[in-house]
Amino acid sequence: MPDPTEAATPRVAVEERLFSLVLALLATEQGLTKSEILSTVQGYRQRYSSSGGNANLERQFERDKDDIRELGIPLETVEAPGDPGNNQLTRYRIPKGEYDLPKELTFSPAEIAMLSLAATVWRQGSLSGESRRAILKLRSLGIESDEPVIGYAPRVRIRESSFEPLRQALERHTVVEFPYLKPGESTAKTRTVAPLALVQHHGRWHLSAHDLTVGDKRTFLLSRIVGPVATVQRTWTPPETGGHAERSLNDLDALWASQRAVIRVEPGTDAATRLTKRASVSDSGTLELHYTDVDVLADELAAYGPEVLVESPQRLRDAVVSRHVRTVRTHRGGTGASRG
Amino acid sequence: MAKPALHARDKLAFLLALVPYLMDHGSVRVADAARHFGVDEDQIRESVRLIAVSGVPGETSSYQHEDLFDIDWDAFEQDDEIVITHLVAIDDSPRFSAREAAALIAGLQYLSSLPEQADRDVLGSLMSKLALGSTGRPSEVAVGSSQADSALALIRNSVAAGNQIEFDYLNSRGESEKRRVDPLRIQSLDQDWYLRGWDHLREAVRTFRLDRMSNLDVTDEPISHHAGEIPLSESLFESSESDLEVVVELPEDAIGMIADYLTSDAPVPARNGRSRVTLHVAHDHGLKRLIAGLSGVVTVISPDTARVRVADWAQAALDRYAGEIDAQ
Numbered sequence: 001m002p003d004p005t006e007a008a009t010p011r012v013a014v015e016e017r018l019f020s021l022v023l024a025l026l027a028t029e030q031g032l033t034k035s036e037i038l039s040t041v042q043g044y045r046q047r048y049s050s051s052g053g054n055a056n057l058e059r060q061f062e063r064d065k066d067d068i069r070e071l072g073i074p075l076e077t078v079e080a081p082g083d084p085g086n087n088q089l090t091r092y093r094i095p096k097g098e099y100d101l102p103k104e105l106t107f108s109p110a111e112i113a114m115l116s117l118a119a120t121v122w123r124q125g126s127l128s129g130e131s132r133r134a135i136l137k138l139r140s141l142g143i144e145s146d147e148p149v150i151g152y153a154p155r156v157r158i159r160e161s162s163f164e165p166l167r168q169a170l171e172r173h174t175v176v177e178f179p180y181l182k183p184g185e186s187t188a189k190t191r192t193v194a195p196l197a198l199v200q201h202h203g204r205w206h207l208s209a210h211d212l213t214v215g216d217k218r219t220f221l222l223s224r225i226v227g228p229v230a231t232v233q234r235t236w237t238p239p240e241t242g243g244h245a246e247r248s249l250n251d252l253d254a255l256w257a258s259q260r261a262v263i264r265v266e267p268g269t270d271a272a273t274r275l276t277k278r279a280s281v282s283d284s285g286t287l288e289l290h291y292t293d294v295d296v297l298a299d300e301l302a303a304y305g306p307e308v309l310v311e312s313p314q315r316l317r318d319a320v321v322s323r324h325v326r327t328v329r330t331h332r333g334g335t336g337a338s339r340g
Numbered sequence: 341m342a343k344p345a346l347h348a349r350d351k352l353a354f355l356l357a358l359v360p361y362l363m364d365h366g367s368v369r370v371a372d373a374a375r376h377f378g379v380d381e382d383q384i385r386e387s388v389r390l391i392a393v394s395g396v397p398g399e400t401s402s403y404q405h406e407d408l409f410d411i412d413w414d415a416f417e418q419d420d421e422i423v424i425t426h427l428v429a430i431d432d433s434p435r436f437s438a439r440e441a442a443a444l445i446a447g448l449q450y451l452s453s454l455p456e457q458a459d460r461d462v463l464g465s466l467m468s469k470l471a472l473g474s475t476g477r478p479s480e481v482a483v484g485s486s487q488a489d490s491a492l493a494l495i496r497n498s499v500a501a502g503n504q505i506e507f508d509y510l511n512s513r514g515e516s517e518k519r520r521v522d523p524l525r526i527q528s529l530d531q532d533w534y535l536r537g538w539d540h541l542r543e544a545v546r547t548f549r550l551d552r553m554s555n556l557d558v559t560d561e562p563i564s565h566h567a568g569e570i571p572l573s574e575s576l577f578e579s580s581e582s583d584l585e586v587v588v589e590l591p592e593d594a595i596g597m598i599a600d601y602l603t604s605d606a607p608v609p610a611r612n613g614r615s616r617v618t619l620h621v622a623h624d625h626g627l628k629r630l631i632a633g634l635s636g637v638v639t640v641i642s643p644d645t646a647r648v649r650v651a652d653w654a655q656a657a658l659d660r661y662a663g664e665i666d667a668q
Contacts, residue, residue, distance in 0.1 A: 014348035019355050019394055027396040027429040040397040067349045071356075072437020072475045098475065100432035105473050111466055118447030127443045127481075133353050134440035134470075139377050140357035140433040142364045151499040151567070153527040156450055156483055159596035171439065171479055197480035200450075203531035226593060245482035252484070270629075273510050274551045277489065303633030306656035321661050323635035327654035330639045331631075331647045 017043025018064055022073065026099060031078045031091025034061065065092075071133070074098040101137070112138060113146040121156050125164060156200060160222035163198070165229035166207055170195045175212065175234045179227040180220060183295035183319075188226050193218070194236045197244035201252040202292065208248035210236075219248065221293065256292045262311040263287050263301065271307035286311075295319060302327070351387075354379075358387055359409075360433045362424050370420045388422055395428045438476035445470055450483040455493040489533050489550040492526070498558045499523045502566075504540075507556040509548060517541065521548070522563035525572060536572050538565035547576050576600070583620045586627060586646050590614060590638040597634065616641060628653035 020042035024032065038044045038057050047057055068075050073094060080089035107115070115138060119131035162178060169176045176195065179188035193209035196217070200206070205222040264286050265272040272285070279287035291297040298319035301308050305324075310317040354377075361376070362368060370388075374381045391409050398407030410426035436444075445467050452463055471478050491507075498505045509519045522538035524545070532549065539546040577600050585603070592615050595607060607615040621627045624646050631638055631650045640647045 013390075015351035015355065016390055016394065018348060018352040019390070020396075022352070022356065023394060023396050023429040040401040042394070042397075042403065045397075067352075070349060070437070071353050072435060072440060074435075074475050099430075099434060101435050101473050103432075105469055107469070111462075111469075114448070114451070114466065115444055118444050118451055121447040121450050122443060126439075127446070129350075130437070130440045131443040131447060133350070134436050134444050136353055136357045136377070137434055137436060137440070140359075140361045142361050142376075144376075151496070151524075151526055152454070153525055154451060154454075155527070155529050156447075157530055159599065161593070161596070167479070167481065170481075197482065199481070200483040200530070202484065223597075226591075242477050242480065245480040249482055249484045268516070270510055270552065273554060274549075277551050299633050299635070302635055302654075302657070303629045305628065305632055305653040306660055308657075309660050317661075321658065324632070324654040324657045324661075327632055327635045328651050328658065330636075331651035331654070 012043040012046060014043075017041075018067060021064055022068060022094065025075060025092055025094040026096060028093050031076070031093035033089060033091055034058065035088070037061065037092065101141075107138065107141065107143055109144055109146040112143050116145060117152060117154070121154050123155055123157075125158050126167065127158070158205065160205055160225065162222050162225040162229045163205060165231075166195055166222075167198060169229070169231065170198060173235050173238050175232040175236055176229050177232055178225045178229045181224050181226045183224075191218075191220070192232060193220075194238075196238075197248045199245050199248045199252070201249060202256070204296065206248065206252065208244055208251075219252070221296070252292055256290050259291050259294075261289045261291055261297060261313065261316050263289060264309045264311060265304075266307045269304075269307040271304040275304075275308070298323060354383070355387055355391060356430065356434050358384075359391060359424075359427075359430050362388075362391075362422055363427060363431060367415070367421055367423045370422060373422065384422075388416065391424075392416075436470060436474040438474050438478050441470040441474035442478040442481050445478055446481050446483045449485060452485045453492075455496050491550045491553055491556050492533060494556055494558055495523055495526060495535055495550070499526060501558070502563050504559045504561040504563055505537075505556060506559055507548075507553040510552050510554075519548070520559075521546070522565045524565070524567045524570060527576060529576065534576055536576075538563070538570060545570055545572065583622055584624060584627070584646070586619045586621055586624075586643070587616055587641040588619055588631075588638050589616050589641050590634075594634075594637050598630070598638065601630070624649040632657075 021037070021044075024037065024041045032040075038054055038061060039048045039050070044057055044061065048054060065075055076093050076095060078091040078093065080086055080091070083089050116135055119135045122128040122131050166176065168174075173194070175192065177190050177192040180191045181188040192212045193207075194212065195207060195209045197208040198205060199208065207220040207222060209218060209220065210216070211218040260280070263275070265275055267285055275287055275289065276282050279289055281288035289297070294313075294316050298316055301310060301316075302320050302323040308320075310320050358373070358377070361373070370381050370384050373384045377384070388411065392411045392413075393408065395403055395408030398404050400407075406426075407428065408426070409424065409428050412421075412423035412425055415421040415423050448463055448467060495505065504520055505523055506518065506520050508516050510516050518541075520540040521535070522540070523535055524538065525536045527534045527536055527547075533551070535548045535550060535553075536545060537548065538544075588598070589610050590598070592607070592613060595602070595615065595617065598617075598619060601619040601621055603618045603620050605618045607617045610616045619627075621630070627640070627646055628650045631640055632654055635654075640650055
């Protein structure tokens with residue numbers, strides 16, 4: 001709906017309104033009420049009507065608050081002491097002490113260079129935008145970076161479409177559900193979980209979460225989430241202590257160390273060159289490999305075809321054999337499309 | 341609606357970063373500020389103009405002169421020089437958001453396997469600085485360090501020194517060749533490490549997997565092709581005229597798993613919620629490995645020669661397990 005006052009007043013750019021709002025909220029000690037903000041701050045005041053009917057403007061303010069908080073700016077809400085819950089009296093402010101980067105925090109030119117390289121690790125998705133913004137904030141300190149760390153182009157990929165919704169659920173402490181297909185099962189089961197951490201271990205993204213159906217912590221491979229991640233209209237209170245990501249990586253490391261496969265590789269082949277480098281024990285073509293997930297390893301070993309023979313464990317051996325049987329079945333004869 | 345809002349948010353982030361930088365420097369040339377932030381000069385000028393007319397409502401609630409930022413307009417208009425003469429409300433750099441800090445921390449974790457990062461204490465201190473400078477506890481996203489290939493440090497040294505390297509390389513046909521390469525860039529994808537370099541044998545830029553190299557030697561010979569002179573494409577795997585085009589069928593949501601090989605053709609819907617896509621592969625020796633590793637997910641449709649290659653590869657593997665198969 002066109003705002004009748006809009007035509008008469010010059011349009012204020014969105015970034016100017018947001019910038020003015022941040023300045024106004026930083027400058028106030030005791031905070032500003034919503035009507036003070038709408039009637040005085042640049043970008044709102046031009047469209048404010050003193051006779052009421054500012055619903056559009058109020059909604060605009062709500063969205064602007066979200067935008068500002070998205071940038072990590074600590075926009076605070078202070079309830080009126082005598083009248084909590086009365087949002088006409090609620091005050092808004094940005095406490096300077098929590099806005100400013102602590103003074104004692106300094107970065108050397110070498111550290112800035114390393115952080116800039118760390119930011120390039122992310123090329124897609126929200127992590128890429130966020131690391132770019134973090135670098136922008138670092139640049140504002142005015143420290144000249146050392147020569148960029150040359151010769152490297154490190155990349156971490158996020159190919160699973162479930163990553164972004166899970167990360168959002170992680171931030172907002174929401175419960176989510178998704179269809180999860182365990183290897184060897186023909187249909188996916190819906191899992192309802194409270195996410196604790198997202199970690200990449202040996203190149204694969206895992207979700208560590210509290211599984212509400214089984215009432216315990218579980219780890220999920222993102223590549224096995226076979227459908228959309230849906231938010232369940234329920235939040236949960238995260239545990240006080242953090243460190244879930246670190247614990248989850250440690251758990252995966254421990255699992256990796258405890259599981260061993262014994263395989264034989266044909267000398268002089270691709271499998272021999274590559275897998276020998278990873279083996280914990282290597283004795284004339286017989287290798288011992290650690291692994292975290294038997295089916296992930298089976299996929300990898302199956303790719304080497306006849307260059308690899310699995311000796312143990314039996315489950316891995318069976319998994320590789322059944323992959324080859326399936327590959328033959330779907331590729332022998334005329335077009336085997338959709339038959340398998 | 342989501343797009344313009346994001347744009348404005350990024351502009352706001354830029355304004356909030358620019359003010360403390362300008363203030364610390366007293367006087368900055370537009371060109372220098374643009375270089376420092378890695379943006380074009382017009383973005384700096386536009387932002388400075390906006391800052392110069394912005395401020396707080398003030399005591400009178402009417403944005404009086406003393407409530408606004410001010411700059412030396414003569415210096416700005418005539419000499420392209422920025423001098424802030426009056427400051428309002430902000431004087432420090434903003435903190436990182438919890439998510440921004442988490443993105444950099446996870447990036448640093450990933451880099452911890454680089455030879456540069458041998459000193460773990462430095463990395464740890466940098467991560468705690470980021471956590472300290474963030475408005476909330478950095479979110480729980482982490483990347484485990486990858487197993488660094490022993491060749492990495494050697495190649496890193498040769499890139500820094502500008503020396504040619506020599507190694508035995510198994511191509512995916514399984515043939516070993518002595519290669520001499522001008523190392524240009526070390527690239528990684530998740531846990532895999534690659535070298536992009538000028539290949540003296542093929543007289544072209546080639547990508548080599550570090551774990552396929554053996555008997556690596558750094559020579560005394562300086563490189564003849566330099567990183568600045570050779571355009572390196574963003575994509576690791578460059579397709580060439582001689583590539584095979586192969587049509588495969590797979591579930592729609594598995595397309596990401598073969599993204600490196602996709603052509604620009606759009607997927608065509610097939611039966612049972614599956615799609616058909618066309619892949620570019622260098623030769624069917626590579627294809628058979630790719631497909632055998634995605635058994636049950638991706639099926640080759642055409643050409644028939646490719647289907648036969650894949651089936652033969654898996655059958656050869658089964659023959660090694662033949663005893664068990666017969667017994668079933």
